[in-house]
Amino acid sequence: MTLSCIAVDDEPLALGLVCAFIEKTPFLGLKGRFSSAVEALQFLLQQRVDVIFLDIQMPDLTGLELARVLERSNTGPRPTRIVFTTAFDQFALDGFRVDALDYLLKPFNYEEFLRAASKARNYFELVQRTEPTPVAVLPAAPVEIGEDYLFLKVEYQLVRIAYSDILYIEGLKDYVKVYRQSDSKPLLSLTSLKTLEEKLPARQFMRVHRSFIVALDRINSVTRNSVQIGPTTIPVSDQYKDVFSEFISRWM
Known part of the structure; x- marks a missing residue:
């Protein structure tokens, strides 16, 4: 063997x-x-x-x-x-x-x-006695969006995630980590941050950095260069500062 x-x-x-x-x-x-x-x-x-x-x-x-x-x-x-x-x-x-x-x-x-x-x-x-019979995996899109949730491809299954449960999303090359209120362990999915940015509702989510999308209703505090979500400080990069400044003005 x-x-x-x-x-x-x-x-x-x-x-x-x-x-x-x-x-x-x-x-x-x-x-x-x-x-x-x-x-x-x-x-x-x-x-x-x-x-x-x-x-x-x-x-x-x-x-x-x-x-x-x-x-x-x-x-x-x-x-x-x-x-x-x-x-x-x-x-x-x-x-x-x-x-x-x-x-x-x-x-x-x-x-x-x-x-x-x-x-x-x-x-x-x-x-092991014999080789396992291959299991056919049906093709699925990495992200499916609903009115108040998304289905994200995680490993070999689609996982339903409520928008209200999302804290923030971190991009890692061709993968994303989705951090949620309901679980301390992030979900890892083979998709890009850009794909999620294009599909998530802009009224609820904002990209603030090339590596981060944040849930707007989960933000605890803001500065000119960062947002705070729970214990996590997320930087705001220059590329997204204009849009972010417009958002901050609503807080003032």
Whole structure:
């Protein structure tokens, strides 16, 4: 049995070491190496793998956040399993809460890596008898808009989000994070901030930065250069200051 896997780490040396260990292990097949969890997620939306060797502390999207995104769709007879690689042992409990297969504390040697890889092989040998039948996924637009809600494509499903629940939306390259009042965990969707800006009602939402759209009724306070939504301060960039200044004038 050969297990398909990818490595994700924002540190080039650590990423190179894990990839070298994977290539050294006969029953592992390296399908990709990624320096960010966002890049890895884009790959995983198109292709499944058996094992992800995943760093935890990374910019934009952490390893734990990626694990939680994958956890919702990680079903079937051959689910993807995660082996966390990190320099911080305080994340061990969080790792096992998202059902990580193992946890490698940096710096680790090949013997320790092989032990975790062997655990993965033993797991798949126990649970896998035949390859799963591919499940057809119906095509869906990334965003569907209603009168007081939107349907946002999250992983492999459409999630209904009430406008009144949205606090703000953060853009990350080809992805967005939607922060809501009802849940401390943001929703991650493969769409652009521009797409949402064009579809969301202007009377309720405003783009204030190339990376942020805010819900106007959720703003607690404003300055000339920022808005405050709960504990979060969101900058207002020069590109959007004229429109934002017009908005501020209504507060005065």
